[in-house]
Amino acid sequence: MAKNLAHQLIEQHLVSGNMKPGEAVQLKIDQTLCQDATGTMVMLEFEALGLPRVKTEVSAQYVDHNLIQADFKNADDHLFLQSASRKWGIWFSRPGNGISHAVHMACFGIPGKTLLGSDSHTCAAGSMGMLAMGAGGLQVALAMAGLPFSLTMPEVVGVEVTGKLPPWVSAKDVILEMLRRYDVKGGVNKIFEYYGSGLANLTAMDRHVIANMGQEMGATASVFPADDNLRAFLRQQGREKDFVPMQAETGASYDAHDSIDLSTLEPLIACPSSPGKVVTVREVAGKSIYQSYIGSSANPGLRDFAVPAKMVAGRHLPQEISLDINPSSRQLLEELSRSGDLNTLLQAGARLHQTGCNGCIGMGQAPASGRISLRTVPRNFPGRSGTKEDQVYLCSPETATASALMGKITDPRDMDMDYPIFSEPEKLNDMRPLILAPQDTSNEIPVELEKGPNIQPLPDFEPLPDKIDGPILLKTGNNVSTDEILPAGTDILPLRSNIPAISHYTFSRIDETFYSRAKDLDGNSFVIGGENYGQGSSREHAAISPRYLGVRAVIAVSMARIARRNLINFGVVPLLFNKPSDIARLNQGDILGLENITQQLQAGREIVVQLANGKSLNVTHDMSEEEVSTVIAGGLINKVRNEKL
Structure with missing residues (x-):
């Protein structure tokens, strides 16, 4: 019987269980990902297991969430995470390297592998033909110890993609359309597998946007095939040797079906305060805004910054508008500098922030009270921005930039300009030399964990009482x-x-x-x-x-x-x-x-x-x-x- 890609990935990693929706299964995990907001707990939990080294093919620890060093706490945690990575054989990405999901995709993602992360948006790596899932930190620690990951076997929803995106519509509008259909809980215990002729018109980073926000539907994972577009991405990263073709077998079946004709989509926007409150941009156009925010794990690609740069070229932002630029990685920031796009953004009046998650997780960039903020981030839950009773809308980089230029929510199709043409560069700088590699096991040096005063032991919890x-x-x-x-x-x-x-x-x-x-x-x-x-x-x-x-x-x-x-x-x-x-x-x-x-x-x-x-x-x-x-x-x-x- 022909298998879809999700079933192939699960079957290749199945340790125990029956691949029937609703049944318990256990999967072998090849790679793990941690970020600093959840990673300290993972490392404390791994320490409690008493093992000398991780047993995965790749485990990586990123520092991308808590970058504001207002006192000793974050800095101490960064040192703790670095010492834990050295001690247990984990790749360590220091502050400033960038957002975990974008950096992992560039440096470590390999088609056909499983990835488990202590960040819910780990599912973004499904853009690479991987089975990538978020989980609680303790399950990630156990996966690092070589134990299988337990979950309920999900249904697989096949989404046939056809057509080509029209001007001023981009990948963010694709996933917002999915959220308009499924809301924030319609994907629970489901894997969304995208296939079809339209994928030829979506780059690997376009797919990252869609896979990332599959989490907002509650999905277990999102899966894309590993095809020529992914091969081009890996070639750009200097890793074409890691390419493995992966796709659904001819005639594969799915538990449920859906379809998207890219050519029929228009600019969409999620209203406060849920990613599922999706309407067309024109339905809310004209509302005055305070801030537009470009970046985050949901829109981390070079085109997500280069297109806004071309939109603001030769223009100046209104004085009352803050256009916040959050580069997703050092690699991207270097390329924006080389191409001149960064200078264009700055000359227009944009504000440059450090590479990382920043305001997406409420770490700075909070909007003014009672004012609208348009963001390319994945979530707009109440107060997540750092401002109580905030008014955060989720949208594409095109919509965010057009609105910043006009000072009000604006459908980018209504701008008096041609849609910018962007082409991916053939090669980008390799980020891997910036990441601290695990020690050679043949010459390991004993490492003491560096624990600052804010790092406390895990509480001991007693067994469930009878009453x-x-x-x-x-x-x-x-x-x-x-x-x-x-x-x-x-x-x-x-x-x-x-x-x-x-x-x-x-x-x-x-x-x-x-x-x-x-x-x-x-x-x-x-x-x-x-x-x-x-x-x-x-x-x-x-x-x-x-x-x-x-x-x-x-x-x-x-x-x-x-x-x-x-x-x-x-x-x-x-x-x-x-x-x-x-x-x-x-x-x-x-x-x-x-x-x-x-x-x-x-x-x-x-x-x-x-x-x-x-x-x-x-x-x-x-x-x-x-x-x-x-x-x-x-x-x-x-x-x-x-x-x-």
Whole structure:
């Protein structure tokens, strides 16, 4: 039977399980990726495993999120990550080299390989014919230790791509069209595999844009074939020898089908405050803006900066507009300098920022209060920019630049100019000499980990008790993101290596009293969630911090894939309402009880929740046998400690 590309990749890496949607499978992981906002936890977790060296083909640690060194915390963490990389055989990319996903694609991505990253946008590498997925840091640490990655076998949605993008429409509009169709939860437990004649008109970096924001649909992964366009990209990087052709077999079938005719698309924009609130640019045109922001892991390609440069050539930005330029890598910044495009942007009045994630993760560049910011970033969750009640729109570089020039949201097709012509250079500078390579195993020098005062040990969590009772400490709405469960930003993210300190901010964007109420309780508690609980970032702090504060179970209508697994990894029981309407039966402050919970979890899917009024509520769980044993053990670290690696 002819296989699609996703099934080929999974089959080649299958360790155990049945490749039937909904079944538990385990996959061998070839490569891992970490960034600094989540990487410190990964390194602390890997340290706890007691292994001398990683067992993957490639493991890389990037510093791209926490670049603002306002005090010692970030700088100390950077030194810790560098020492950990030297100690355990990990490639280390220092601050300023660029965004992990763009740099990894340029330096290490190889068709046919699996990649697991402690950043949810690791899925961007699916643009290279890889099976690339984001996960919680603990699962990445275990993959570095050579253990397989456990997940639910996803459905594969085949998306046939035809046609060619018209002028002023680019790859960002393609993924925004997908989000318009699927919203932020329509891709959960799905892999989107793109194929068809239209792919000939999408470069490797165009595909990166689409694969990156597949995460915003909740997808497990996005997959593109490895074809001549990818070969051209690898040749540009001096790595053509790494090219391996990969594509779906003729006549391959899919679990579901969709199609996109590129020629029919128009400029799109996602309105505040969700990537799924997509409309045409013309529907919101005319609104005054404060800021346009070019860059991020979602639009990291050279053309995403060169086209805006050509658009502003010979023009000056309005005095009240901030056009923020965030180069994605040193390689790109060097090429923009060489070509003169950087100078063109600066002469027009643009602001240049350091290479990295920056404002995308709330690390600077926060917009003024009450003002609109147009950004080419992947997410616009409430407050993620660093400004409370922000108004962030997601759009293409063309739309962001046209709007900056006009001072208001503008469809770039309405600009009085021809669409700029851009051609990729045949060769770019090799970035690999800028990345610290692992030590030669034949001549290893002992390395001591450098731990600053802000780096604290992981909390020890006890196994699941036989009985859990306590109040509902918080009841949330739908689509609560990890940014709302445990925010990022300049004040909070530097505490990522210190769970007692960062836990002060747990659910602070929803209820500023959560921490104090949890500490006063000093006991077990519950959180109630709506649909798609925990969407967004892979940060496991959004599971560890609630667990540290006594949350033992989350009951939700549905959960995002990575958030659900992170809860399990740290001993928090993920439960689901049998009927969405049952959520109305529970209110914040209600006392709940789970009797004989370990036995209930082992016996079947149905779980009985005791209510304070003497009644009960039946909920369910969708955990595999491995996941049940993990949560009963009190988390994955406890479980692994009891097993032989």
